[in-house]
Amino acid sequence: MGVTMTDISAIRTIGLVGGGVIGAGWAARFALAGYDVKIFDPDPEIGRKVEEVLANARRAQQRMLGALLPVEGTVTVAASLAEAVAGVDFIQESLPEVEELKQRVLKEIEAAARPDVVIGSSTSGLLPSRLQSVLVHPERFVVGHPFNPVYLLPLVEVCGGEQTTQATKDIAAALYTECGMQVLHVRVEIDGFIADRLLEALWREALWLVNDGVATTAEIDDAIRYGAGLRWSFMGTFLVYRLAGGEAGMRHFLSQFGPALKLPWTKLVACELTDELTDRIAAQSDDQAGGIDLRTYERKRDDCLVDVMTSLKGNDFASGATLKAHAERLAAKKSVASEPERADAPLPLLSTFVDTAWIDYNGHMTEWAYLKLFGDTTDVLLARIGAGLDYVAAGHSFYTVETHLRHLGQARLGEAVRVTTQILGADAKRLHVFHSMTGADGSVIATAEQMLVHVDAAAERSAPMLPAVAAEVEALARAHADLPRPDAVGRSIALPAAKVPA
Ligand SMILES: NC(=O)C1=CN([C@@H]2O[C@H](COP(=O)(O)OP(=O)(O)OC[C@H]3O[C@@H](n4cnc5c(N)ncnc54)[C@H](O)[C@@H]3O)[C@@H](O)[C@H]2O)C=CC1
Numbered sequence: 442m443g444v445t446m447t448d449i450s451a452i453r454t455i456g457l458v459g460g461g462v463i464g465a466g467w468a469a470r471f472a473l474a475g476y477d478v479k480i481f482d483p484d485p486e487i488g489r490k491v492e493e494v495l496a497n498a499r500r501a502q503q504r505m506l507g508a509l510l511p512v513e514g515t516v517t518v519a520a521s522l523a524e525a526v527a528g529v530d531f532i533q534e535s536l537p538e539v540e541e542l543k544q545r546v547l548k549e550i551e552a553a554a555r556p557d558v559v560i561g562s563s564t565s566g567l568l569p570s571r572l573q574s575v576l577v578h579p580e581r582f583v584v585g586h587p588f589n590p591v592y593l594l595p596l597v598e599v600c601g602g603e604q605t606t607q608a609t610k611d612i613a614a615a616l617y618t619e620c621g622m623q624v625l626h627v628r629v630e631i632d633g634f635i636a637d638r639l640l641e642a643l644w645r646e647a648l649w650l651v652n653d654g655v656a657t658t659a660e661i662d663d664a665i666r667y668g669a670g671l672r673w674s675f676m677g678t679f680l681v682y683r684l685a686g687g688e689a690g691m692r693h694f695l696s697q698f699g700p701a702l703k704l705p706w707t708k709l710v711a712c713e714l715t716d717e718l719t720d721r722i723a724a725q726s727d728d729q730a731g732g733i734d735l736r737t738y739e740r741k742r743d744d745c746l747v748d749v750m751t752s753l754k755g756n757d758f759a760s761g762a763t764l765k766a767h768a769e770r771l772a773a774k775k776s777v778a779s780e781p782e783r784a785d786a787p788l789p790l791l792s793t794f795v796d797t798a799w800i801d802y803n804g805h806m807t808e809w810a811y812l813k814l815f816g817d818t819t820d821v822l823l824a825r826i827g828a829g830l831d832y833v834a835a836g837h838s839f840y841t842v843e844t845h846l847r848h849l850g851q852a853r854l855g856e857a858v859r860v861t862t863q864i865l866g867a868d869a870k871r872l873h874v875f876h877s878m879t880g881a882d883g884s885v886i887a888t889a890e891q892m893l894v895h896v897d898a899a900a901e902r903s904a905p906m907l908p909a910v911a912a913e914v915e916a917l918a919r920a921h922a923d924l925p926r927p928d929a930v931g932r933s934i935a936l937p938a939a940k941v942p943a
Pocket residue numbers: 458459460461462463464481482483484522535536537538539546563564565566586587588589
């Protein structure tokens with residue numbers, strides 16, 4: 442099926458050329474987003490390598506998104522380049538960073554692929570105008586520069602060349618976004634794009650510091666990870682330095698620290714990678730790694746990245762906002778259709794998916810999260826009876842004065858949970874409710890019995906409900922009067938009789 446230039450819903454299968462660090466990372470990113478992947482790499486070990494990267498990626502993404510993840514796409518190792526790209530709906534090239542090689546293979550890709558299919562390139566700095574110049578259809582070529590590990594880091598720089606159409610950039614950007622990535626549009630075509638210009642400046646300086654015997658690889662990494670690296674995970678250099686300028690902000694920062702830039706402390710030219718320096722860096726790096734193998738280190742890195750992004754998700758900030766939006770998109774695709782109320786059944790008030798922030802060290806939804814969801818359900822009920830935020834603003838409210846929570850099963854990350862509410866009774870000032878939470882398989886995993894008291898909020902005293910609310914409560918209480926009373930109502934916590942010490 443063809444893909445129109447404005448529609449990515451027709452994209453099902455993605456062809457990957459090059460399956461090294463980045464190509465295998467793309468395979469995992471796309472497959473875990475539900476796309477089928479065909480990958481070609483002449484490396485005879487390609488199948489094993491991709492499988493290992495995919496296993497680590499699956500583990501990390503499950504920690505981050507759990508049951509929200511879509512059904513995983515298939516990953517097929519193709520026997521030839523033509524097999525990997527023929528008939529696919531999008532292509533991502535991740536060949537070694539050599540312009541002539543990329544140009545030669547891009548021509549081979551074009552000869553085997555559909556003429557309209559978008560070709561993304563992972564190049565970290567080569568100019569798209571030069572790469573696309575060899576193509577018959579250069580308009581469908583665009584750079585999509587990712588960051589390692591591609592399956593976790595959201596950033597992808599999208600940069601078109603002189604002949605790239607806007608539609609091509611839009612398709613690539615839409616696809617990457619759909620896979621949970623954060624697109625940074627590089628508006629001016631420039632060697633190294635934006636991020637690698639910055640990374641390379643730091644990297645040059647780091648190599649000089651080792652070369653000049655100022656610091657070891659481990660000391661330089663400490664200088665980053667205990668300081669600036671921590672704040673870079675959520676604020677970039679400009680925002681960080683604005684805050685460092687105190688109340689006078691960026692102007693003060695520039696006037697105080699600007700003159701030092703002219704000293705200059707940094708060299709900003711490449712140091713010669715002599716055999717001696719390469720040996721020294723490699724030996725220090727081996728020493729620093731402490732004999733831990735690559736895949737184990739990758740898992741450590743992935744765990745830390747997931748923890749950082751999950752925390753930032755709670756703050757709805759930086760990459761956390763990207764993750765939150767992605768989780769919401771995935772949840773919307775799986776969303777449970779809202780249920781109509783029935784007179785002969787408890788009210789269906791809340792449907793949601795278990796969030797990463799609610800998971801404990803056992804991998805299950807933690808205690809307080811149950812109370813939060815039951816509390817949220819009560820809020821939905823209050824809105825339903827006309828006691829929502831306007832009612833509160835007018836000085837009336839309900840306070841919860843007693844809760845009895847029971848835990849009967851487990852909810853896991855991303856699982857769909859649903860809460861229904863039965864009105865057990867009410868009088869002029871009190872509302873007695875029973876919430877029941879079911880998991881994805883429909884079994885009850887928790888219940889909460891609550892007593893709410895209506896209050897005059899300003900006086901902080903109980904008070905009768907306003908007539909309109911009282912009428913809604915009465916109607917619901919009457920409708921629920923004939924429902925079977927849950928066994929757990931009124932139960933208290935106690936050991937079974939036989940276990941009570943005499
Ligand atoms: N490693 C990194 O940190 C990042 C790399 N990139 C970019 O991604 C691209 C790939 O880099 P890496 O994955 O790091 O390199 P890599 O060396 O790990 O992988 C390159 C792969 O291409 C394969 N290959 C060589 N000739 C081929 C051909 N004719 N057809 C198919 N496959 C072929 C090789 O067998 C190898 O597996 C480069 O353009 C690089 O600049 C982008 C972001 C980060």
